[in-house]
Amino acid sequence: MNRDWIATARTLNEALPYLQRYEGATVVIKFGGNAMGDDEAMNSFARDIVLMRQVGVNPVVVHGGGPMINDMLKRLDVHSHFVNGKRVTDEATMEVVEMVLAGRVNKRIVQALNDAGGKAVGLTGKDAKLMICEQTNADLGFVGTPVEMDTTVLRKLAEAEIIPVIAPIGMGRNGETFNVNGDTAAGAVAAALKADRLLLLTDVEGVKDASGSVVTELTSQQIIDLTAEGIIAGGMIPKTETALHAIDGGVRAVVILDGRAPNACLLELYTEHGAGSIIRKG
Ligand SMILES: Nc1ncnc2c1ncn2[C@@H]1O[C@H](COP(=O)(O)OP(=O)(O)O)[C@@H](O)[C@H]1O
């Protein structure tokens, strides 16, 4: 008998307790722009998510797309900059952000999931009043903080075994459109659904300490200390902020992991070789 086949069968056999543990669970997956990579990486991500759906998990995908927004802003000669990992967003920037996220990026993910044999539907926070936002602070312009979530549409889609793919665009109470950081949006969705897991897929192996080593079990206090010391910086700030909010909001655990690694989601959920940094209620 071919040794590879035996190893594959053993892997499937060893996955049984994990398959049982996550049956019926809600798992929110934040797919960051830097984790998306090429078509092969996108298709591999899509197969992982469709497999999760196939074995009874309710996956909810929330995506980013920062690098794709940067490309389009450059082409259109619109300048923007970040403060603490959030893009300062004026009216012209907001138009481009919505066009790129709700259009190209969202549909690329929806298509990959459908091509992998799933049924996916693209949404933004405006659809069915999913994510009502308020302005985060005046200095950031049209950057929104989710303040009210209506998850009716997500529950209906889960019942129908349809995978929601959410672009992080929020609606204001007075008809405004808000740019929401993808991590913040994923945390708000996960908390509203009281998700079992929130997976934040990015382009580093996890949260690193001063020596550059990944901290595999991260406490709230460590997040506060590493941030104060400036070791958690830039794009990692919204991720760790989100992890703390999500845990407070009733999410069981948050994992920050490398989405570029092949089959990152499957490794995390269905094997004992979960990677990255995990944050649980302390
Ligand atoms: N302590 C830290 N550990 C790991 N990465 C960090 C840390 N502090 C800052 N970063 C940066 O955060 C980045 C991830 O955030 P970001 O680029 O916004 O990713 P994404 O597009 O996936 O949301 C990493 O590539 C890294 O450069």
Ligand SMILES: CC(=O)N[C@@H](CCC(=O)OP(=O)(O)O)C(=O)O
């Ligand atoms: C307010 C804010 O910063 N919004 C982000 C939304 C996209 C995002 O979060 O993309 P990644 O997950 O790929 O970084 C932005 O404009 O870039």
